[in-house]
Amino acid sequence: MLFPTVEFAVFFPVVLTVSWALMSRPSLWKPFIVAASYAFYASADWKYCLLLAGVTAGNQAAAKLIHRTVSERRRRWIVAAAVALDLGVLGVFKYYGFFVESLQEALDDLGLGMPLPLLTIALPVGISFFTFQAISYVVDVKRREIEPSSSLDFAVYLSFFPHLVAGPIVRAREFLPQLAEPRDPTRVAVGSGLALIGLGLVKKVVIGDALARSVVDPVFAVPESYSAPDVLLAAYAYTAQIYCDFSGYTDMAIGLALLLGYVFPQNFRSPYRATGFRDFWRRWHMTLSRFLRDFLYIPLGGSRGGRLLTYRNLMITMVLGGLWHGAAWTFVLWGAFHGLGLVAEHALGGRLRVPGWLRWLTIFHLIVFGWILFRSESLDVAGSFLAQLAEPGPATLWSAPVVLAIVVVIGLQLLPPARVEAAQVRIERLRPAVLATGFAVLVAIAGATVSSEGVAPFIYFRF
Amino acid sequence: MSGAPDDSLMSRFDKHGLRRFRARDAIGAVALAALLLVLFEGPSIRRTGERMDPGIERDVVLAIGRPAGWLGDRLPLADAADSATAWLSPDDDLPEDAGFTTTAQAVGSRLPPVTAEAFDPTAIGARAAPKLRLRTLLVTGDSMSTPLDTHLGRLLADEGVRVIREPHLGTGISKSFVIDWGELSTRQLRDDRPDAVVVFIGANEGYPMAGADGREVECCGADWAAIYANRVRKMANTYRRGGEARVYWVTLPTPRDADRQPIARVVNAAIEVAAQPWRAHVRVIDTVPTFTPNGYRDAMTIDGTETIVRNPDGKHLNDAGAELLAGIVLEAIERDFTF
Numbered sequence: 001m002l003f004p005t006v007e008f009a010v011f012f013p014v015v016l017t018v019s020w021a022l023m024s025r026p027s028l029w030k031p032f033i034v035a036a037s038y039a040f041y042a043s044a045d046w047k048y049c050l051l052l053a054g055v056t057a058g059n060q061a062a063a064k065l066i067h068r069t070v071s072e073r074r075r076r077w078i079v080a081a082a083v084a085l086d087l088g089v090l091g092v093f094k095y096y097g098f099f100v101e102s103l104q105e106a107l108d109d110l111g112l113g114m115p116l117p118l119l120t121i122a123l124p125v126g127i128s129f130f131t132f133q134a135i136s137y138v139v140d141v142k143r144r145e146i147e148p149s150s151s152l153d154f155a156v157y158l159s160f161f162p163h164l165v166a167g168p169i170v171r172a173r174e175f176l177p178q179l180a181e182p183r184d185p186t187r188v189a190v191g192s193g194l195a196l197i198g199l200g201l202v203k204k205v206v207i208g209d210a211l212a213r214s215v216v217d218p219v220f221a222v223p224e225s226y227s228a229p230d231v232l233l234a235a236y237a238y239t240a241q242i243y244c245d246f247s248g249y250t251d252m253a254i255g256l257a258l259l260l261g262y263v264f265p266q267n268f269r270s271p272y273r274a275t276g277f278r279d280f281w282r283r284w285h286m287t288l289s290r291f292l293r294d295f296l297y298i299p300l301g302g303s304r305g306g307r308l309l310t311y312r313n314l315m316i317t318m319v320l321g322g323l324w325h326g327a328a329w330t331f332v333l334w335g336a337f338h339g340l341g342l343v344a345e346h347a348l349g350g351r352l353r354v355p356g357w358l359r360w361l362t363i364f365h366l367i368v369f370g371w372i373l374f375r376s377e378s379l380d381v382a383g384s385f386l387a388q389l390a391e392p393g394p395a396t397l398w399s400a401p402v403v404l405a406i407v408v409v410i411g412l413q414l415l416p417p418a419r420v421e422a423a424q425v426r427i428e429r430l431r432p433a434v435l436a437t438g439f440a441v442l443v444a445i446a447g448a449t450v451s452s453e454g455v456a457p458f459i460y461f462r463f
Numbered sequence: 464m465s466g467a468p469d470d471s472l473m474s475r476f477d478k479h480g481l482r483r484f485r486a487r488d489a490i491g492a493v494a495l496a497a498l499l500l501v502l503f504e505g506p507s508i509r510r511t512g513e514r515m516d517p518g519i520e521r522d523v524v525l526a527i528g529r530p531a532g533w534l535g536d537r538l539p540l541a542d543a544a545d546s547a548t549a550w551l552s553p554d555d556d557l558p559e560d561a562g563f564t565t566t567a568q569a570v571g572s573r574l575p576p577v578t579a580e581a582f583d584p585t586a587i588g589a590r591a592a593p594k595l596r597l598r599t600l601l602v603t604g605d606s607m608s609t610p611l612d613t614h615l616g617r618l619l620a621d622e623g624v625r626v627i628r629e630p631h632l633g634t635g636i637s638k639s640f641v642i643d644w645g646e647l648s649t650r651q652l653r654d655d656r657p658d659a660v661v662v663f664i665g666a667n668e669g670y671p672m673a674g675a676d677g678r679e680v681e682c683c684g685a686d687w688a689a690i691y692a693n694r695v696r697k698m699a700n701t702y703r704r705g706g707e708a709r710v711y712w713v714t715l716p717t718p719r720d721a722d723r724q725p726i727a728r729v730v731n732a733a734i735e736v737a738a739q740p741w742r743a744h745v746r747v748i749d750t751v752p753t754f755t756p757n758g759y760r761d762a763m764t765i766d767g768t769e770t771i772v773r774n775p776d777g778k779h780l781n782d783a784g785a786e787l788l789a790g791i792v793l794e795a796i797e798r799d800f801t802f
Contacts (some may be wrong), residue, residue, distance in 0.1 A: 001520070006508055006512070006524050007515075007523070007524055010524060011498070013494065016490060016493055020486040020489070024484070097771065100539060123775070164688065165702075174473060175470055183486075186486075187482040187483070188482060188486050188488065188489050189476045189481045189482045189483075189484070189485050190479060190485075190489045191483075192481045193489065194496075203543075210553070221610075221612070222617055222620055224617060224621065225625075235764075259493070265473060287471075290471070322581055341525070376780070377613075380472050425479045429480075429481065432484060432488040432491060432492035433492065435492060436491075436495040436499075436500065437495070437793070439492075439496045440496040440499035443496070443500055443504075444503055445548060445551065447504060447507060447548075448549070448552055448555075451550045451553045451554050452554050452641055453631060453632045453633050453642075
């Protein structure tokens, strides 16, 4: 069940109403919200619910055991086992085919070809997100940053439907304290919630999907059929599309949670304003950046071991971060490219003096280049795409609406943040009835732009 | 990355005093938005429900969509909203008179003559027709046609052939309440005038269809097969442009799901029958001997290596399978065309 569908539009008002009716009685509210979240998840495939329940039970048992164990060494072993379990689940469902096929190809190249067990395994929606949240929970318990919650609270945390399938990656220490007390029914950010859902809908359905349909999908499918102007347009269009798609989803997730009384961390902050790779990762998918920083980069040693070790740690973090996005060499290369960017930035250490606008322009185009690797189905396609950038020819896909959409999506991020925030706050403070009417208009407009084949799935659903 | 501040910004809504409303404002606002949408978009909600696959979600959406649609039909609001937003629709205008429902499907009373077009010359040892020049290739169908379309596009990218990829995901020939492929094929012919058309469709078939007498026929008996074959025949006739173009209709590899196997079987049988009057122009590319000769399988040997060729859903071909199929389709195209 996608957020921008009629099914969800029927599901959510019912859940919202019952949720607030039961809010003052946590013993009823918590089982209800878990049931609603599992029903939401089962609409993709009920069998995935068993996996979610298994991950919940396994990590909760580990957290309780860690909490009861005094020996630091034993606590480390338990957390290692729990993390191995989570990564094992992720490995089997997400990476098995990729590793087996890559290994088989490598063995074939060496003349050692041997049959390896091939399996077709369906990727459960949201697995990358809920396994990471489970890891954050057991590690935070091990670090004594939080105490283990009740099993029911942990089940709510892991399955809460607004963030279940594509994030944001909410840390246990951010969410569990909100479950300790019922949400205050007199302090709800209704304006922000409605505005974010409406904004997310427009970003995803009206802009993102339209760019995908008209430019991105045709060009990335067969780049050889297009010449430089169209290929260049597709690169910019995808830059705008992936932002609209993912940040649109996040806006909706945060807005839905707000209407239910819960706050999620911010996930995007004008990422195309970035003037460096480090700056970019503080603005793009911020909850993943934090996760990688706190659970991978710092445990690897961070920047504590000297220059070379820092570079190694940055590369490992970014390559694995790339691989998290999908089981393909294009994602590995994309992660490595960003890792190299971070290393270069670290090595230069601000010694390179360039005007701000030039710095922005350079970083922006390096990020656009990264998206070409990210979007391409294979390294061959990425190679063809880049080769076509040097192929002169007609501009067949350029149109005023497409160019305008790209300029608006990227241009709005370059406006002074204080001014944008002030405008946003003014809207979010409007009366709910006014916002509801505006919201209905936005839904009608977004609905009109959906083709008869329905809303395209979110890009991050397959991660 | 080290030393980065905590960017969660959990207090951002408190900072501006935005948590200033009550829970009942939230419920009221959502209810008001829902009411407005029912009044202005009622028929759209009903239409969405009617297009969904059978199941509890469809039942729930229709439980709201039907009364909402009824209300919308009686008030001028939905029409006004429709006219105001119609220009935003990405859907093509389809020629309504070319649809399956408006095309006579009844078989005439006189005995239809067998013509020379019913024979593929090479199959009877006659001289093959001269090869045509391939300028435009349309690859179309439902989700089955992806990523076959991209592989064909890449194979022909350097050959000066314009490859038009037009997958319509979630559609089906028996699912004309979503898209009527009779209308769609006519529109495709009108817009693109392809020299050759590759059709790979059938992931979503099995829906009841109206027979010539108007009554609904359930899948998957001979009556259903006959209606399906008539629809395929109508499309194939459109695509072949009176013999000027060639059609390559790809049959379904056996799916894993036992419930879907009878549907695939009847669809494939209907395709074979539908192509009979124009074997000279309509080639049936049978995928069963290649991919599922002895029933469903995930993997097969390609160039000496055991390779997975199906998607985890057990229905579609994966990238490797589609690449293999693209080669087979291209071989068939090369028998008819130069490029």
